[in-house]
Amino acid sequence: MINETPRVRFAPSPTGYLHVGGLRTALYNYLFAKRNNGTFVLRIEDTDRNRFVEGAVENLIKALKWAGLYFDEGPETGGDFGPYMQSQRLDIYKKYADELIEKGKAYYCFCTPERLKALKEEQEKQKLPQAKYDKLCLHLTKKEVENKLASGTPKVVRLNVEENHTIKFDDIIREHVEFESNNVDDQVLIKSDGYPTYHLANVVDDHLMKITHVIRGEEWLSSTPKHVLLYDAFDWERPIFAHLPLLLNPDRSKLSKRQGDVAVEDYRDKGFLKDALVNFVALLGWNAGDDREFYYIDELIKSFSLERVNKAGAVFDLQKLNWLNAEHLRKKSSSELLADLRIEIQKSKFKSQNFSDDYLSQIIDTMKERVSFVKEFIDTCTYFYEVPSEYEQKSVEKNWNPETPEHLNKLKEEFASLNNPTKEDFETALSKVSEELNVGKGKLIHPLRLTVSGQSTGPGMFDLLFILGKDEVVKRIEAAIKHIN
Numbered sequence: 033m034i035n036e037t038p039r040v041r042f043a044p045s046p047t048g049y050l051h052v053g054g055l056r057t058a059l060y061n062y063l064f065a066k067r068n069n070g071t072f073v074l075r076i077e078d079t080d081r082n083r084f085v086e087g088a089v090e091n092l093i094k095a096l097k098w099a100g101l102y103f104d105e106g107p108e109t110g111g112d113f114g115p116y117m118q119s120q121r122l123d124i125y126k127k128y129a130d131e132l133i134e135k136g137k138a139y140y141c142f143c144t145p146e147r148l149k150a151l152k153e154e155q156e157k158q159k160l161p162q163a164k165y166d167k168l169c170l171h172l173t174k175k176e177v178e179n180k181l182a183s184g185t186p187k188v189v190r191l192n193v194e195e196n197h198t199i200k201f202d203d204i205i206r207e208h209v210e211f212e213s214n215n216v217d218d219q220v221l222i223k224s225d226g227y228p229t230y231h232l233a234n235v236v237d238d239h240l241m242k243i244t245h246v247i248r249g250e251e252w253l254s255s256t257p258k259h260v261l262l263y264d265a266f267d268w269e270r271p272i273f274a275h276l277p278l279l280l281n282p283d284r285s286k287l288s289k290r291q292g293d294v295a296v297e298d299y300r301d302k303g304f305l306k307d308a309l310v311n312f313v314a315l316l317g318w319n320a321g322d323d324r325e326f327y328y329i330d331e332l333i334k335s336f337s338l339e340r341v342n343k344a345g346a347v348f349d350l351q352k353l354n355w356l357n358a359e360h361l362r363k364k365s366s367s368e369l370l371a372d373l374r375i376e377i378q379k380s381k382f383k384s385q386n387f388s389d390d391y392l393s394q395i396i397d398t399m400k401e402r403v404s405f406v407k408e409f410i411d412t413c414t415y416f417y418e419v420p421s422e423y424e425q426k427s428v429e430k431n432w433n434p435e436t437p438e439h440l441n442k443l444k445e446e447f448a449s450l451n452n453p454t455k456e457d458f459e460t461a462l463s464k465v466s467e468e469l470n471v472g473k474g475k476l477i478h479p480l481r482l483t484v485s486g487q488s489t490g491p492g493m494f495d496l497l498f499i500l501g502k503d504e505v506v507k508r509i510e511a512a513i514k515h516i517n
């Protein structure tokens with residue numbers, strides 16, 4: 033049992049974007065570290081040179097920071113256990129691979145790709161459960177190995193997995209796990225290009241970086257027996273493992289790009305709030321044991337525990353994310369939303385117009401309960417930003433009668449006579465006109481809404497009039513009468 037303060041790591045391979053599953057892994061590591069006064073390390077696992085993507089590391093760090101996940105040690109911040117990019121640690125892996133060869137726990141393999149391919153085909157023909165290397169090179173004599181090395185024959189280093197035993201380990205989430213060693217391949221540890229594979233680099237670094245808990249996605253569970261064998265081969269203490277449940281599409285297939293967005297950056301660009309996305313991702317496999325769903329990250333830190341992470345796959349439910357976004361949006365202060373709205377306005381066709389803080393704050397207060405995204409403070413009510421150029425046809429057909437222009441003219445006159453009208457003044461004026469004309473208020477309100485907003489639904493009528501202001505309302509009534517008649 034490891035008793036010191038925990039050190040955990042998020043160890044992504046830089047693919048160019050941060051997958052939402054990666055965000056979940058990073059978040060659980062972060063929450064666990066913060067909950068237990070531990071250290072959160074970012075380590076970049078970039079030893080697959082074929083997968084190199086320009087700018088990938090920068091993007092990844094940017095996305096993590098956007099989500100509020102600051103690491104204590106990592107490529108930018110540094111720390112006592114660096115470098116934190118595996119591509120800068122190649123000598124270290126080489127040294128440890130040599131140590132394993134020395135101990136007989138690993139061996140050189142000089143088999144050609146052609147031989148390996150033929151072996152695989154043969155094993156497939158025999159319907160073996162999985163293709164495995166046949167240990168041919170394990171039986172080379174010392175002399176043979178020396179000769180091949182001296183002549184520069186291409187080689188890899190393989191883990192020597194002993195046959196006929198059970199590999200056992202414990203996992204906080206999956207409890208006791210066992211694999212038969214006969215089902216574990218003699219994994220390549222150092223590739224022919226001299227780079228380590230994920231397995232060797234990951235174990236060496238977790239050990240050297242004093243990682244106490246390995247918290248990662250379930251897709252890595254089948255790698256863990258190899259890792260356990262490596263820890264044992266080096267005679268190193270194993271970390272505590274916790275494999276997080278898979279993320280699933282609503283049809284319970286594995287979460288994939290094909291069914292929707294998987295990059296954190298996509299959600300950010302679509303206008304999801306970071307607090308909402310973090311809250312949503314936290315619930316993908318964890319709950320505090322009650323029905324609570326709304327959390328800020330500080331509250332998650334207080335409530336989180338690995339013991340309460342489920343085994344069962346977690347369904348990625350976009351509707352819930354939308355709902356959480358609306359909830360988080362409503363909890364934001366008006367001044368925060370004002371700043372957010374100004375950013376959205378800059379991205380919209382209204383960017384060159386001047387709207388006062390007071391005007392925008394009124395829009396925010398009136399629309400807050402009706403929107404789920406900041407950009408909807410514009411998109412669902414463009415009439416606050418421009419004079420409507422179209423009027424909803426259905427509503428025109430339903431609410432526009434031969435006598436409507438006369439009614440609206442009367443309303444216009446009444447409004448025009450008001451001095452700095454409040455919301456209540458508009459309401460009183462409309463009641464007055466309704467009585468004078470002897471028509472129900474509804475008969476006035478529907479066409480009035482249509483003329484000032486172009487739409488049949490929206491916020492409270494008198495809020496709408498008050499925000500637009502008397503002069504604008506009067507102008508819009510005139511324009512609509514001309515346009516519709």
Ligand code: GLU
Binds near residue numbers: 043045230247249252
């Ligand atoms: N580099 C692996 C990844 O891309 C790390 C898995 C692990 O955490 O061990 O997720």
